[in-house]
Amino acid sequence: MARALYLLFAFTVLAAWAGAQPPAAPAALSAEDKLRVMRANGNLVDSLVRDGLTLARATNAEDRAAQCRGAALSLLRAIEDAAKAEDAERVAELAGLYREVVRDGLIPTISEAQVGVTPESPSGRKLRDLRRATTNDVAALKAALPAGKVTDSPRVRDAVRDLEALTAELNR
Amino acid sequence: MNCSAVRTQILALPDPRELTPELRGHVLSCAGCQAWARQAARLEGLLAQLPVPAAPGEKKEALLGDLMQADPVILPLATPAARPGFGAVAGRFLRANAGYVAGLAAAVLVAVGLYSFWPTRPVGTPEVAKVHKDPLLEKLVSGNAALARAGTPAKRLEVLGTMADAVASDARAMARLAPADIGARATQYENLIRDGVVPRAQDVQRATLGMKADERAALEALAEKLKAEATAADALAKEVPQDAQPALTRIADAAREGEQKLRAAARGGK
Structure with a gap:
């Protein structure tokens, strides 16, 4: 009887402890994966460092917005390469990063640049063109995704849906 | 209807002074029954006039006391024993089946523990998704x-x-x-x-x-x-x-x- 109670108590404590644990952290990449990711992203890292240096030289919001699209284009090219290689997971991962740079960099900077700018002024036209060009970039990206393995991926479908929402936000 | 039946019926009446038409028909034509009916009516009248003696004051108590000394005619219904509560029943059940209950509880807890530790992955997010994160x-x-x-x-x-x-x-x-x-x-x-x-x-x-x-x-x-x-x-x-x-x-x-x-x-x- 006592043994059964001890056993019950021990399992209760164990279950309570297990329930209190935070969600498991994503597993760290293996050495092989790290190496593969490093080599796969070599050119993109180079581009983003250059884009960052160019961005840091831009002093006004209009220029920063234009240079930010440069960083977005670097990601877009990498997504297209991944799509050609039918690497759906990489497409989805990079699409998430593209969305981040447009949502957190380009859109707020365009909004900042538009303050005090009339729509028909050179700056106003430039900013409008920038919005349009970015919308076209997203449309071109969607069109470039090969049907099949890539477009069938749930992650890619989610990413495309997020990009469509982004386009709507861009044109608001 | 013969005389014997008529006389028996007269005695059975609640009040022999009030004869039914059938009995009255016979009584009017029969002198013997007529005398019988008259006596029955007279007896009924005399009984009503008898004085009723007053009961002594302690008589009622004495009668009730006599009745209570003997076993009561109608016994009270037996009160059932208090029903044991859920806790007592559960405790008795647990004591009787401690091994099985502990085993079942342990199995449930192990199942819960395994469920908690089991790596869950959203549908459509294969393992390979992680290796692209840089x-x-x-x-x-x-x-x-x-x-x-x-x-x-x-x-x-x-x-x-x-x-x-x-x-x-x-x-x-x-x-x-x-x-x-x-x-x-x-x-x-x-x-x-x-x-x-x-x-x-x-x-x-x-x-x-x-x-x-x-x-x-x-x-x-x-x-x-x-x-x-x-x-x-x-x-x-x-x-x-x-x-x-x-x-x-x-x-x-x-x-x-x-x-x-x-x-x-x-x-x-x-």
């Missing part, structure tokens, strides 16, 4: 977005410092794993320091005549971080394969150079 890439993307929003030289300098730090950290992390590949990281770090951090630090110095205390403190803090980076890269260069050493040395040199220029900027360019 922390350096994520930091550089965040850095670019932050640079787009950065409206001041000081803010741009801060973001560039973060990006340079991410590149150097990645180079150190990969130095043993891919010693021949970290040359590219060294180049990126040099570019970030020489073409980014240092010129932007000079922008901060030029942008404000008489640098503010917080800006000077930010430059000093970044210079201190570069000094730490140079020290870490130098230390690691002594431990890693030979292929990785030149890249780490370049990172250390760029960090030291950046540190000196930032300190100079913090002093107002002197």
Whole structure:
């Protein structure tokens, strides 16, 4: 009887402890994966460092917005390469990063640049063109995704849906 | 109807003085029954006139006492024993089946524990999704977005410092794993320091005549971080394969150079 109670108590404590644990952290990449990711992203890292240096030289919001699209284009090219290689997971991962740079960099900077700018002024036209060009970039990206393995991926479908929402936000 | 039946029926009447028509018909034609009916009526009248003696006061109590001494005719219903509560029943059941109950409880808890520990993965997110995550890439993307929003030289300098730090950290992390590949990281770090951090630090110095205390403190803090980076890269260069050493040395040199220029900027360019 006592043994059964001890056993019950021990399992209760164990279950309570297990329930209190935070969600498991994503597993760290293996050495092989790290190496593969490093080599796969070599050119993109180079581009983003250059884009960052160019961005840091831009002093006004209009220029920063234009240079930010440069960083977005670097990601877009990498997504297209991944799509050609039918690497759906990489497409989805990079699409998430593209969305981040447009949502957190380009859109707020365009909004900042538009303050005090009339729509028909050179700056106003430039900013409008920038919005349009970015919308076209997203449309071109969607069109470039090969049907099949890539477009069938749930992650890619989610990413495309997020990009469509982004386009709507861009044109608001 | 004969006389005997008539007389019996007269005696059975509630009041023999009030005959039914049938009995009255017979009585009127029969002298013997007529005399019988008359006597029955007279007896009924005399009974009504009899005096009723008063009952003694204690008679009722005495009668009740006699009745109560004997066993009661109607016994009270037996009161059922109090029904045991759920706790008592459960306790008795647990005592009787302790082994089975403990085993069942343990099995449930093990199942719950296994469920808690079982790695869950959203549908449509295969394992391969994780291996495309690149922390350096994520930091550089965040850095670019932050640079787009950065409206001041000081803010741009801060973001560039973060990006340079991410590149150097990645180079150190990969130095043993891919010693021949970290040359590219060294180049990126040099570019970030020489073409980014240092010129932007000079922008901060030029942008404000008489640098503010917080800006000077930010430059000093970044210079201190570069000094730490140079020290870490130098230390690691002594431990890693030979292929990785030149890249780490370049990172250390760029960090030291950046540190000196930032300190100079913090002093107002002197």
